[in-house]
Amino acid sequence: MSEKNRDGKRTARERLAVEREKQKAVDRRRRSLIVGASIVCVLGLAAVIGVLAANAGKNKGEKAGPVVAPSGAQGKDSLAIPVGKDGARSTLTVWEDLRCPACQAFEVAYRPTLHELADSGKLRIEYHLVRLIDGNLRGTGSLRAANAAACAQDAGKFRDYHDVLYANQPKETDDAYSSNAKLIELAGKVGGLDTPAFQKCVNDGTHDSWVNKSQKAFQSGGFTGTPTVLLGGKNIYQDQTMTPAKLKQMVEQADRG
Numbered sequence: 001m002s003e004k005n006r007d008g009k010r011t012a013r014e015r016l017a018v019e020r021e022k023q024k025a026v027d028r029r030r031r032s033l034i035v036g037a038s039i040v041c042v043l044g045l046a047a048v049i050g051v052l053a054a055n056a057g058k059n060k061g062e063k064a065g066p067v068v069a070p071s072g073a074q075g076k077d078s079l080a081i082p083v084g085k086d087g088a089r090s091t092l093t094v095w096e097d098l099r100c101p102a103c104q105a106f107e108v109a110y111r112p113t114l115h116e117l118a119d120s121g122k123l124r125i126e127y128h129l130v131r132l133i134d135g136n137l138r139g140t141g142s143l144r145a146a147n148a149a150a151c152a153q154d155a156g157k158f159r160d161y162h163d164v165l166y167a168n169q170p171k172e173t174d175d176a177y178s179s180n181a182k183l184i185e186l187a188g189k190v191g192g193l194d195t196p197a198f199q200k201c202v203n204d205g206t207h208d209s210w211v212n213k214s215q216k217a218f219q220s221g222g223f224t225g226t227p228t229v230l231l232g233g234k235n236i237y238q239d240q241t242m243t244p245a246k247l248k249q250m251v252e253q254a255d256r257g
Contacts, residue, residue, distance in 0.1 A: 067209045070153035079214045080126035081153050084118035090251045091124045095218055095228040098145035098165050099133040099177055103227045106237065107166045113244040115159075122255040127162070129211055130218045132226050133172065141170075141177035144202075146211040148183040151201035157193045164189045 069078035080093070092114070096103040117123035129149060131142035145165055152161035164186050170176035177183060180202050187194040187202075201207070218228075229237040231250065236242045 065205070065209055067213050068206055069210050070150035070158075070207055071156075072153060073150075073210075075126060077213060077217065079128055079210070079217055081129070081150070081158055082124060082126055083159050084124035085121045086124065088118075088122055088124035088255075089257070090117075090122065090231065090254045091126060093126045093128070093228075093230040095128045095130055095221075095223055095226055097130050097132045097142050097226045098149060098162075098169070099131075099139075099142040099172065099175075100226045101169070101172050102225075104166045104169050106227045106229065107163075110244050110247065111163065113248050117248060117251050123251050127158075128214050128218065130215045130226060131211060132215070132218070137173060137175075139175035139178055141175040143208060143211055144180060144183060144205075145177040146214075147205055147207045148180075148187070148202045150207035150210060151198050152187070152190070152193060154201060155193055155195065155198055157190050160190045161187060161193060 070081060072082065074080050074082050096106075114123065114125060118125055129146035131140075131146060134140055134142040149158060149162055149165065152158045165177075165183075168186055183202055184194060184199055187198060227237055228235055231247070236247065
């Protein structure tokens with residue numbers, strides 16, 4: 001084979017190699033563009049889904065309106081429903097979700113002691129109602145029950161109705177409290193509560209915005225779960241040694257000064 005032919009074949013192979021590299025570069029750019037476009041689409045879809053979900057959660061079972069605190073609510077932004085005497089030396093702050101089974105367990109264990117201490121004037125309890133379970137499991141039962149409890153506060157029947165709601169609390173995954181009719185039915189267990197005024201308050205969602213404001217305060221407070229039970233700023237619910245008897249002892253000791 002002549003030197004000239006060999007040079008020609010070598011030049012052809014080199015040109016072919018160069019073309020192959022160019023094609024590879026084009027293919028790489030095409031794949032990058034496809035992947036990039038896919039990511040943008042996924043992010044865009046996620047954003048759209050997020051907005052739709054937020055709007056759906058906002059509109060379902062919730063009537064937008066002004067923040068209307070229940071009668072007698074106290075504390076910052078009137079977000080606390082008080083039980084007990086103002087002059088009590090100890091204050092227990094309870095952040096709770098009426099759909100929350102852990103909150104029910106706390107109530108069952110501590111209710112007799114809390115009632116005794118509040119009735120004797122030794123303890124004041126401030127209840128903050130939130131809707132944590134609605135966000136975790138979807139639904140509106142936490143909101144609807146909290147609004148109804150606030151309506152009961154307007155009628156001066158909060159504690160009794162509060163106890164009834166926990167005594168009849170459905171399973172966490174059962175959003176039964178999303179039904180205003182169910183909440184009104186349970187009001188029949190509290191003497192003098194099931195009135196036209198109470199029914200209107202429940203059905204109108206009078207305190208919905210107030211409950212949502214309480215939920216925001218819960219989140220901004222850095223709390224992570226319900227119940228959050230504070231005595232002197234300390235979350236006693238996280239204290240594994242805490243018992244109703246120990247709580248009673250602490251409150252009575254503070255009352256003696």
